[in-house]
Amino acid sequence: MDIRSAYSAALSSLNATQYASSITSTNIANANVEGYSAQRVNTATTYSDGSAVGVGVSSVSAYVNENLFKSYVSAVSQTTYAQTTADHLSQLLDQYGAVDSGSALADLITDLETALADLSVTPESQTVKNTVLNAADQLASTLNDLSSDVQQQRENVDGDIENAVTTVNQALTEIEDLNREISVKTALGENTSALEDARAQALLTVSENMNVSYFTTNTNELHVYTTGGLPLVDSRAHELSYESTNNVNAVTSFDDITLDGRDVTNQLSGGTIGALVDLRDETIPARQEELDALAGALADTLNAVLNTGTPFPPQNSITGQEVFDGSDAFSASGTFRIVLSDADGETQSVTDLDLSTYAMVSDLAAALDGIAGVSASIDANGHLTILSDDPDLGIALSEMDSEVGSDAQGVSDYFGLNDLFIGDDAGSIKVRDELLDDPSLLSCGKLSQDATLSVGDVALTSGDASVALALQEAMNTTIDFADAGAMGATTLTLADYSAELLSSFALEVSSVETQAETKGLISETLASDISNESGVNLDEEAARLTVLENQYSASAQVIQTLNDMFSSLISAVA
Missing domain, CATH: 1.20.1260 (Ferritin)
Structure with a gap:
């Protein structure tokens, strides 16, 4: 040289x-x-x-260790799924109140039970009646609020789905653009390391939102697919499409998430979108089912008891809450008693109807209307109405041994003639307006069922606390609850069911938070391993x-x- x-x-x-x-x-x-x-x-x-x-x-x-990176991509999807689930359920749990908080449902039920205990001691007290109705109203309002919170959370989640879809589409477009540039530079033998790093970050953004599969072609292009095998990026980006829904309620139907016009909602498992879809369609609705089960049991239990009683003094007119058509079949047995009484509870007339003789609802209405001094009909809203023709006399009812329909309800309960609550789910339950307007209509005692009751006899008194006692006992009676949400079939009191509902939800949130933490640690470990090898x-x-x-x-x-x-x-x- x-x-x-x-x-x-x-x-x-x-x-x-x-x-x-x-x-x-x-x-x-x-x-x-x-x-x-x-x-x-x-x-x-x-x-x-x-x-x-x-x-x-x-x-x-x-x-870049490709096997390690693939593991990291999968772990990222699992981590964001768990974290998204934990975040939204934690937010909803905050609305329920802490297990030991005075706003918890079980405490409100206890407040109602306490008020009913006081009523059983002083059934004539209008102040105590007002306390009972206020406690019932607060409990119903809390159930309404929680139901609203559940549906609002679903609406929030649905909006987050649209945002996540937008994020994915932006990342897919970025991958498409980077693929084009990397392919050209690779063919020219130029350095593509920085571009490949940027593309890997875009892929991680996609995986944060949904599970994907992918591979790199011999021209150094990255192709990405859904778990169902549909292309998200091949020679071009294929964008997802979704629009969220406003004013969500328990029966709202949501649009599909589509890819090239095909419904891929069920293929978007894992990641933020997978978690949001599961929250919206399964996890959060389960909370609604549990609240509805509690609200339905509360209304059915206390309404059944209150309908065995009658207010003192009796009302001049009574309107049922349930809706019927006059032609509806009426299958019943036993006797139903109707008494016209003055303000002191003294009997002016007494009529016992044999229910087995009526085939339709209109037949019963006609029989009631045929009683001297009584008018009855099915009104324009489908409610049974019973009216005393004499404004100085009231209508007092006793279910006696009546059994109507497959549930063997008493007549008054069947038609909702003396309900405490109207509505049968957490979103609609409320105390009947007439009771809130006039607490004296809250029944504490029962109409006499004496077979020899006659004109001039005392049919009911202000000091009768039999219904008030029965209401208090009902609050402590175990109820058979069917499967609802995450709650399995069980037999509990109303207070115990509400406490178990909250406790079960709190445990579920704690569990998903632990999962999120565990999966987060796995992701961090993999990220650290990648950094050690490639960083x-x-x-x-x-x-x-x-x-x-x-x-x-x-x-x-x-x-x-x-x-x-x-x-x-x-x-x-x-």
Whole structure:
């Protein structure tokens, strides 16, 4: 090798070392950038006529453990699913109130029970009746609020689905654009490491929102698919489509999430979208089912008891709450008693109806209307109405041994003639307006069932506390609850069911929070492993700079030596 060849070799070393130093500096500068993979300069010997004449940069690459990265992509999807579920359920649980909070449903039920206990001692007290109705009204209002919170949470979740779909579409478009640029640069033999890092981050954004599968083509393009095998990115991006729904309620139907016009809602498992869909369609509606079960049991239990009684003094007119058509079949047995009474409870007329003789609702209405001094009909709203023709007399009812329909309800309960609550789910339950307007209509006692009751006899009294006692007992009586939401079939009191409902929900939230924490740790561990293998290690980069500095100095020394040799040669010739 002559001096000129040696000079060329040393210069190529300087250039390669300088380029390697710039890449190492770039690595150090991006040490804290998430997703950045440390780049490495690959050098190769250059040859001329079969002889080594120097060194050159052959490529710049970044090492990525693909198997480790695939595991991380999957873990990210699982983590965001768990975290999204935990976040939304925790928000909803906050609306329920803490288990030991005074706003908890069980405490409100206890308040009602306490008020009913007081009423059983002083059934004639209008103040105590008002306390009972206020307690019942607060309990119903709380159930209404919780039902509203549940549906509002579903609406929020539905809006989040639309936002997540938008985020996914932006990431898919980014992958498409990066694919195009990476493919061109790969064909030209140019460095694509930074672009591939950006594409990997876009893929992680997609996986944060949904489970995906993917592979890299021989042209270095990334193709992404749903778990059902539909393309999200191939030669182009295929965007998801979804519009959220406003004013969500328990019976709202939601649009499908579509991909190229196909419903893919069930293929978007995992990630934020998968969690949101499950929350909206299954997990949160389960909470509504539980509240509805409690509200229905509360209304049915107390209404059944209150309908065995009658107010003192009796009402001039009574309107049922249940809706019927006159032609509806009426299957009943036993006797139903109707008494016209004055304000002191003295009987003015008494009629016992044999229910087995009536085939339709209209037949019963006609029989009631046929009683002297009584008018009855099915009104325009489908409610049974019973009216005393004499404004100074009231209508007092006794279910006696009546049994109507498959549930064997008493007549009054069947038609809702003396209900405490109207509505049969958590969203609609409320105390009957007439009772809130006039607490004296709250029944505490029963109409006499004496077979010899006659005109002039006392049919009911203000001091009768039999119904008030029965209401109190009903609050402590176990009820058979069917499966509802996450609550299995059980037999509990109203208070115990409400406490179990809240406790069960709190345990579920605690469980999903623990899952989110566990899966988050797994993701963090995988991210750390990737960083250790592919990320920037400042100590290693600093050491590499020292090596490069020494290489550069050595190459420079060679050039300096060659310069000296040239100078000596020139001097010798001169």
